[in-house]
Amino acid sequence: MFVRDLYLELHNVTTVQNNQKVQEVYDVLKESGYRCIPVTDEDGQYKGMVYKVHVMEDLYEHDGANKENIDHLLKHQDVYIQQRSPFLNALVAIKALPFISVVEDGKLIGILTHNKVESVLEDAFAVHTGGINLTLSSIEARGMIEKLTKALRGENIEGMFTLDNGSVVARRVVITLENGKTDQEIEKIQTKLENNGFRVLHVDRLAAQQ
Numbered sequence: 001m002f003v004r005d006l007y008l009e010l011h012n013v014t015t016v017q018n019n020q021k022v023q024e025v026y027d028v029l030k031e032s033g034y035r036c037i038p039v040t041d042e043d044g045q046y047k048g049m050v051y052k053v054h055v056m057e058d059l060y061e062h063d064g065a066n067k068e069n070i071d072h073l074l075k076h077q078d079v080y081i082q083q084r085s086p087f088l089n090a091l092v093a094i095k096a097l098p099f100i101s102v103v104e105d106g107k108l109i110g111i112l113t114h115n116k117v118e119s120v121l122e123d124a125f126a127v128h129t130g131g132i133n134l135t136l137s138s139i140e141a142r143g144m145i146e147k148l149t150k151a152l153r154g155e156n157i158e159g160m161f162t163l164d165n166g167s168v169v170a171r172r173v174v175i176t177l178e179n180g181k182t183d184q185e186i187e188k189i190q191t192k193l194e195n196n197g198f199r200v201l202h203v204d205r206l207a208a209q210q
Contacts, residue, residue, distance in 0.1 A: 002083065002084050003081055003083055003084070003085045003086075003087065003089075003090050003102060006090075006116045006120070007083070007109075007110040008112070009109070009110045010108060010110050013037075014032040014034060015038050015108065016028050016037060016039055017040055017041060018040070018041055018047045018048075018071055018074065019042065019068075022059050022065065022067050022070055023064070023065055025070050026052070026055045026059055029055060030052075034098075035051060035098060036050065036099070038099075038101050038108055038111060039070070040107075040108050043107075044107045044108060045106050046077075046101055046107060047071075047074055048075055048077035049074070049075050049076045049098075049101065051075065054073050054075075058073060076097065079097065079101075080102065080103040081093060081101075081103070081112065082103060083102060090112055091117060099113045121161075130205075130206045130207050131158045131159070131176040131177050131179050131206055132181055132186060132205060133174065133202075133203070133205070134176075134177070134189075134193075134202070134203050135201045135202040136174075136199065136200055136201060137173075137199045137201055138173070138197060144173070145160075145162075148175070148196075150196075151192055151198070152175075152192075152193075155189070157175055157177060158176040159175065160173065160174070160175050160176075161173070161174040162174075186203060190203070
């Protein structure tokens with residue numbers, strides 16, 4: 001999965017230009033309700049991000065009203081991703097940021113938000129479709145997924161998520177099967193999994209989330 005499948009395009013993003021006055025930028029931030037927005041120059045070249053808290057401090061504590069631009073307030077000028085960046089790169093890069101800018105040929109083309117990143121994880125857990133959620137553990141890391149899918153042959157797996165990657169002791173995997181199963185059917189699935197070397201740690205019925 002690439003960032004291009006997830007990012008919010010520029011026409012839906014609130015931005016300011018680096019040559020705008022501090023008061024103008026504060027007004028945009030205040031009206032938008034965002035705590036941070038991306039910044040470009042007049043040609044659309046990416047210049048960084050600006051935080052409302054820094055704009056307020058500059059405006060009310062450092063004579064910001066008399067400053068001609070916001071260059072001194074820019075942050076994260078070198079932190080961005082591209083359309084073809086893998087999702088995992090974005091997941092790592094966005095952790096400490098309110099969003100991450102998407103830049104191509106130096107120009108801002110959009111942003112990737114935490115909500116979009118979370119939607120990928122929700123999809124892996126099949127949150128929106130709901131289902132039977134099982135958390136399993138296995139002491140065999142190599143070939144574990146192949147063994148699991150063979151044990152669940154004939155079942156519709158709505159989502160799958162692995163944990164403890166790199167562990168040499170045990171690994172957990174969370175799977176979601178389609179809804180509509182009786183308690184007896186779930187018990188049969190548990191027995192089948194346990195007979196194939198998996199320990200069933202938790203079973204839960206997930207209601208579909210809108």
